Amino acid sequence: xxxxxxxxxxxADTTWPLGVTLRHGGAHFAxxxxxxxxxxxxxxxxxxxxxxxxxxxxxxxxxxxxxGVRPGQRYGYRVEGEWDPRKGLRxxxxxxxxxxxxxxxxxxxxxxxxxxxxxxxxxALRDRVYMLxxxxxxxxxxxxxxxxxxYDSLGQVPLSVVVDSTFDWGYNTLGFFAPHATYSSSGSxxxxxxxxxxxxxxxxxxxxxxxxDVVYNHTAETHRLGPQLSMRGLANQEYYHLDPNAPHEYVDxxxxxxxxNLEAPLTQQLVLDSPAYWVDEMHVDGFRFDLAPVLARxxxxxxxxxxRGRGRLTFKIPLTCAATS
Numbered sequence: 001x002x003x004x005x006x007x008x009x010x011x012a013d014t015t016w017p018l019g020v021t022l023r024h025g026g027a028h029f030a031x032x033x034x035x036x037x038x039x040x041x042x043x044x045x046x047x048x049x050x051x052x053x054x055x056x057x058x059x060x061x062x063x064x065x066x067x068g069v070r071p072g073q074r075y076g077y078r079v080e081g082e083w084d085p086r087k088g089l090r091x092x093x094x095x096x097x098x099x100x101x102x103x104x105x106x107x108x109x110x111x112x113x114x115x116x117x118x119x120x121x122x123x124a125l126r127d128r129v130y131m132l133x134x135x136x137x138x139x140x141x142x143x144x145x146x147x148x149x150x151y152d153s154l155g156q157v158p159l160s161v162v163v164d165s166t167f168d169w170g171y172n173t174l175g176f177f178a179p180h181a182t183y184s185s186s187g188s189x190x191x192x193x194x195x196x197x198x199x200x201x202x203x204x205x206x207x208x209x210x211x212x213d214v215v216y217n218h219t220a221e222t223h224r225l226g227p228q229l230s231m232r233g234l235a236n237q238e239y240y241h242l243d244p245n246a247p248h249e250y251v252d253x254x255x256x257x258x259x260x261n262l263e264a265p266l267t268q269q270l271v272l273d274s275p276a277y278w279v280d281e282m283h284v285d286g287f288r289f290d291l292a293p294v295l296a297r298x299x300x301x302x303x304x305x306x307x308r309g310r311g312r313l314t315f316k317i318p319l320t321c322a323a324t325s
Contacts, residue, residue: 018061018273019101019177020075020160027069031077031099032266033234034060036091038080041066043073044159052078060266072189074106074159075099079233083148085118088237088247090228092117095153098174098230100239100270102160105178106188109158109227114151117228157229161189174220174229176274193282200283209285212278216260216271217291223257224248238264241298253294262295271295 021028029041039062041053055062076098081091095117098105109115158174179196181188200210219239221232231239241251241259250258261267278284289295 016061017101018269019099019103022069022071023065026065026067027073028063028065029055029075030061030063031055031101031234032061032238033077033079033081034238034266035089035235036062036079036081038093040078040080040093042076042078042096042154043069044075044154048155050154072161074161074189076154076157076159077234083117085146085224085248086246088242090117090232090236092148092228092233094150095228095233096157096159097228097233098158099160100175100231100234101177101273102175103177104161104181104188104190104193105158105175106161106181107158109229110156112151112156113149114153114156115227115229116149116225117233118225119147119149153228157227173215173218176214176216176270177277197282204283210283211286211288212284213288213290214275214278215290216262216274217294218254218256218258218260221258223250223252226257235266238266239270253297254291259294259297263298 016030018030018032021030031039033039036057039055039057041055041064043051043053043066045051053064053066055064057063076096078093078095079091079097080093082089083091095115113119160175179192181192184192184195203210219231221227221229226232236242237247239261241253241261243249243251253259260271262271275287278287
């Protein structure tokens, strides 16, 4: 493949599909952030240097085309908007955010003050937040978490990676499309994707089906005092169940600090697109859904409505789960 330019040049184009799509001469980037006031795409080079490209919004999706992007390019997003956790708004442009649709993720979280969207004194940070368990949150002063952090998180958080085909997937999920790079013997800049495909191909060749254990009920961003790594900084009110009486708090059906909000169309699309990708591109054979009943919950109740029709009681359940925990 030949590329039109060595230096990336920004162009704005269509909004879909979400994530990164390689095109002749470059790549198309699209990320959903409906309430953001601005989104910047950052390309991060091997020497750590950043190149920033403003994105254009269409219907809540921010998008741009960048000429010269190649497979293996590391990238992230910085998102501007209102910071008011009391209203469920947690935009902070000093945080580099992982693309929810990233096909590969590289790097680890370095636990210091820069990975959090809010400002918290170092003693509380060390003694409480590092534990990242919901039980710890009430031990912190009720006023904690209101002031915005000014620490830049570049170099302290994972980055998304452009891959040429087309699950950071531990139990605390960060990316629903990215194979967990730690399990790869070949690398983390897209090599883990090819290695996963090769593994599935070899298992199939030997008559073994692949069932993927998927965790769509929560993410690694945990409770209200957790790190700001991805969805929290992009569309907090859409991706997560928030307490309607106290939107700074996360509804915790899972025991991990947060719960994905499958009532929101944006989240529904994510959870539908992810297994479709694993079947169509990675060729897995099926799924086991962790805590599947949680996906059908809303503010502490099952999301179903009972109605009487033709003399019998019927139930309407918008989301059917294929497996239980």
